[in-house]
Amino acid sequence: MRHGMRDAGHGTWDVERDYAMTDMGRREVLRWGLAAGAAAPALGVLELFAQEAGRTRSEVDPKFYKQLPERRTQCFVCPLKCVLSPGQTCFCRTRNNVDGKLLSFAYNNPCILTLDPIEKLPLSHFLPGTRTLSLAAGGCNLRCQYCQNWEQSQTKPEELRTFDVDKHRAVAGAKKKECATIAYTYTEPVAFYEYMRDLSAFAKEKGLRNVCATALFIEPKPLRQICPNIDAFAVALKAFDEKFYDRVLGSQLKPVLDALVVLKEEKVWTEVVTLIVPTYNDDLDKIREQVRWHRKYLGAQTPLHFGRFVPQYKLRDLPQTPAETLERCRDIGLQEGLKHVYIFNVSPHKGNNTYCPNCKSAVIERLGFRVLETRMNAGACLACKTKLPGVWK
Numbered sequence: 001m002r003h004g005m006r007d008a009g010h011g012t013w014d015v016e017r018d019y020a021m022t023d024m025g026r027r028e029v030l031r032w033g034l035a036a037g038a039a040a041p042a043l044g045v046l047e048l049f050a051q052e053a054g055r056t057r058s059e060v061d062p063k064f065y066k067q068l069p070e071r072r073t074q075c076f077v078c079p080l081k082c083v084l085s086p087g088q089t090c091f092c093r094t095r096n097n098v099d100g101k102l103l104s105f106a107y108n109n110p111c112i113l114t115l116d117p118i119e120k121l122p123l124s125h126f127l128p129g130t131r132t133l134s135l136a137a138g139g140c141n142l143r144c145q146y147c148q149n150w151e152q153s154q155t156k157p158e159e160l161r162t163f164d165v166d167k168h169r170a171v172a173g174a175k176k177k178e179c180a181t182i183a184y185t186y187t188e189p190v191a192f193y194e195y196m197r198d199l200s201a202f203a204k205e206k207g208l209r210n211v212c213a214t215a216l217f218i219e220p221k222p223l224r225q226i227c228p229n230i231d232a233f234a235v236a237l238k239a240f241d242e243k244f245y246d247r248v249l250g251s252q253l254k255p256v257l258d259a260l261v262v263l264k265e266e267k268v269w270t271e272v273v274t275l276i277v278p279t280y281n282d283d284l285d286k287i288r289e290q291v292r293w294h295r296k297y298l299g300a301q302t303p304l305h306f307g308r309f310v311p312q313y314k315l316r317d318l319p320q321t322p323a324e325t326l327e328r329c330r331d332i333g334l335q336e337g338l339k340h341v342y343i344f345n346v347s348p349h350k351g352n353n354t355y356c357p358n359c360k361s362a363v364i365e366r367l368g369f370r371v372l373e374t375r376m377n378a379g380a381c382l383a384c385k386t387k388l389p390g391v392w393k
């Protein structure tokens with residue numbers, strides 16, 4: 001058994017129990033990531049899928065990689081642009097140079113499969129109260145020191161216990177469980193881009209929608225290619241600080257900001273989430289800078305969520321984020337003119353609710369991820385008829 005393996009060990013999917021578990025890390029709750037050697041828990045959704053490793057390998061889209069002399073390859077899916085010799089594995093651990101071809105080992109090969117409320121992505125203005133089939137494959141193109149799913153994100157797909165889930169099985173499973181969407185989440189969907197690309201296109205054809213929770217460290221071309229099939233993005237903008245991206249995430253901020261602007265241009269519904277890590281990215285001047293950038297480039301109507309950090313992985317010696325810190329961040333967002341600023345991972349909290357920007361009444365009341373009451377009609381406030389931005393049906 002791998003160190004850190006987890007097993008929720010529950011018998012069936014329990015909506016009430018799941019929704020009640022709100023005060024935990026976004027990627028921590030309600031998941032049954034299966035590491036090598038783990039016994040598969042008998043969960044409703046997992047029973048739909050073959051409990052064996054997916055063996056499909058998919059070639060990376062030739063538009064997004066190049067064959068170089070001596071059978072080397074260069075990938076252009078994300079800004080790292082890995083150059084690999086035959087036999088080498090890339091930084092995100094999912095793509096391998098096999099005899100001069102770049103192949104994805106994450107294809108049809110998820111290690112996490114679970115049912116979630118859509119609010120968990122987090123998405124608060126996209127089909128609220130609906131259920132999604134969440135899936136993830138091992139691997140990631142970041143190295144966040146506080147990753148909430150590091151057992152999966154920092155492991156190659158072929159070293160995890162996985163499921164063989166092609167697009168037909170995934171769509172049939174989502175429909176059987178009455179999901180409105182398929183969510184690409186938990187690890188980093190950029191690392192399993194080829195799987196997401198093909199599954200999202202097929203799901204769309206079959207009447208399901210697709211949502212993606214991502215750090216958005218991706219090149220503009222592959223991002224634009226997938227936009228027509230992804231109906232909503234929940235983007236983790238991890239800080240507004242290049243040094244933080246470099247030192248804590250092993251990544252870069254600028255390409256993420258550029259990619260957010262691409263989503264705006266492509267008109268895909270987007271919500272942004274920032275997990276506030278005590279002493280690391282809780283500087284309120286930086287938060288104000290981030291909020292001003294958000295308003296200028298994404299618009300005042302694009303929701304922003306400030307989330308509680310829960311000690312994980314290499315940052316276990318820090319406390320979880322105090323609620324007061326998140327409240328100060330939220331106040332800054334509202335002072336700077338953002339219309340929808342949320343508090344995530346703290347519940348109960350008034351920052352879980354959606355408010356009408358005109359009359360200020362709570363149009364969606366939530367307890368964490370659970371919708372308690374909706375006072376909207378066709379996307380408009382029942383009290384004053386103001387239309388709210390989002391996708392409501």
Ligand code: SF4
Binds near residue numbers: 095190
């Ligand atoms: S997506 Fe993966 S293989 Fe491609 S450049 Fe980024 S880290 Fe390298």
